[in-house]
Every structure is written in structure tokens, then in C-alpha cells.
Amino acid sequence: MKLKPEISDKEMITVNGVSKTYLGGKFTAVDNVSLDIIEGEIVAFVGPSGCGKTTVMRMVAGLETPTTGDILVNGHEVQGPGPDRGMIFQAYTSFPWLTSRQNVEYGMKILGIPAAERRERGQKLLEEVHLGPAADKYPSELSGGMKQRVAIARTLAQNPEVLLMDEPFGALDAQVRWEMQEMMVQIMDVEKKTVILVTHDIQEAIYLADRIVFYTRTPGRIKHDVYLDFKKGQRFTSKEDLLSQSGYLEVEKQMFAWMREEIQLQAT
Numbered sequence: 001m002k003l004k005p006e007i008s009d010k011e012m013i014t015v016n017g018v019s020k021t022y023l024g025g026k027f028t029a030v031d032n033v034s035l036d037i038i039e040g041e042i043v044a045f046v047g048p049s050g051c052g053k054t055t056v057m058r059m060v061a062g063l064e065t066p067t068t069g070d071i072l073v074n075g076h077e078v079q080g081p082g083p084d085r086g087m088i089f090q091a092y093t094s095f096p097w098l099t100s101r102q103n104v105e106y107g108m109k110i111l112g113i114p115a116a117e118r119r120e121r122g123q124k125l126l127e128e129v130h131l132g133p134a135a136d137k138y139p140s141e142l143s144g145g146m147k148q149r150v151a152i153a154r155t156l157a158q159n160p161e162v163l164l165m166d167e168p169f170g171a172l173d174a175q176v177r178w179e180m181q182e183m184m185v186q187i188m189d190v191e192k193k194t195v196i197l198v199t200h201d202i203q204e205a206i207y208l209a210d211r212i213v214f215y216t217r218t219p220g221r222i223k224h225d226v227y228l229d230f231k232k233g234q235r236f237t238s239k240e241d242l243l244s245q246s247g248y249l250e251v252e253k254q255m256f257a258w259m260r261e262e263i264q265l266q267a268t
């Protein structure tokens, strides 16, 4: 099935000439990155390991401060973390002493949402991430994939406008990763977020994103910023649908070629 996302023309994330140095300015991790991300877009950050993808995302999250440049989210300059930006990491981030349901409801409790509404939205999200039957289990009773489903539902429960995902499926085996990717396409059809997805997995980026920002090796600069035109503005509920789309293979080959240039592998 093909889904047509609603992408407005409103700028949700603006990164203006952002650089980040460490070691008292001796090491440049990110060099002069500028990009505008539109409300509803899913943008993947791809590039060689250590090129600064996580650093850019952490600056959008407000967990790091740019050395130069600035970042706006929904028109406001980022000055620290906020509930408008939800983060999902590779490591599972649920509270071990709470059940799946309690984990999902926790953030809503902090936001002061009444119990009945918490319960209803929590239940809906548990179903969206296919965790209904494990709602009352503790994280220690769950597989890695199920723990990550809890983390996703927990983040969505706070209803952030922006979802920042850093290698969210990196710790999962290939089959579970695939299930999670297809689940995310379905969830984004319902939840409609602006998403930055950091991933080293080229196929994952092409499958989930509308657009790919490809970084150079250190110091990270934008090498290419490309819309996946072959998808014709659609998202696919199955990976087979993506793979059978004409133009897919060209894009995948292009991404591997860019990666090869950046990591300077010899083509033989």
C-alpha cells in the first residue's frame, strides 16, 4: 500500500550555518551545516561513521550548543531540550520499574494530562506499536524489539512536533528491524511528525525518508541534500513495494557510491 504524507510548506526546523568544535576549537566535528526541514517531512541523515550526524541531531535536541550558527524549531531558537522534540536512541530508554503501559503514560503524567485521557491515548499508542498484549509487562520481560516499541510509544505519548531518532533500530536483528521500519511508516501516517532519522543503513534511509541529507567525513558538511523523487511523494507500507519501485536501485547505488567516496574505499 502507498501512503501519501501531508507535507505543508511551513518550516519546522532551520539549521543556519551551524558548526561544532571540540577540544577548545582544535577539532571540528560539524562544519557550516545549513538546512530547512518542512513540517511533516522525514529526513534521514546518512554519512560515514563519526561524520557528525549525531552531533547535528543533538544540537537540534538542545543537548549540545552550536559553536557558531543557530537552530530554530517552529520559529523558536533552540536553547535546550523541550517537549516539542522527542528523542529515540539506539539504547532502550524505558524505566525498568514501570510496565509498558506505565512507561507510556509516564510522560503524559508529567505534562499533567488527566488519568482517563492518559489511559486512552496510552492504549491507542500501545496498539500502534503492536504492544497491546505486553502492556502490563516490565521491560525485563520484553525482547529488544519490544523494549524499543515501548520507547517509541513513550516518546509519542508526549506528542512532540519533532521526532529525533538516532540509529533507533541499530541494536535489533535484521528481521525485527524490518518489522519496526514498516511499523514506523504506519505510525507516521497516524501521528504525522516532522522526523530526523540518523542511520548508517542506506536501505533504511531510502525506505523511511522523503529526503536524504548525506554528510561528508569529518569535519561533517552536507555533501548532498536529495529528495527521493522516485517515491513520488509516497511512503510504502511494505519494503517489497519500495524495492519494486522504478528508480530505487539507482538511488541505492548512488548512496553507496557517495559512501565509498567518503570512506575512501578502493573500488575494484
Ligand SMILES: Nc1ncnc2c1ncn2[C@@H]1O[C@H](COP(=O)(O)OP(=O)(O)O)[C@@H](O)[C@H]1O
Pocket: 022, 023, 029, 047, 048, 049, 050, 051, 052, 053, 054, 055, 056, 218
Ligand atoms: N563531546 C565530544 N568531545 C570530543 N569529540 C566529540 C564529542 N562528541 C562527538 N565528538 C566527535 O565528533 C565527531 C562526530 O561524532 P558523531 O556526531 O557522534 O558522529 P556520527 O553520529 O556521524 O557517527 C566524532 O569524531 C566524535 O568523536
Ligand SMILES: [Mg+2]
Pocket: 053, 054, 055, 198
Ligand atoms: Mg551517531
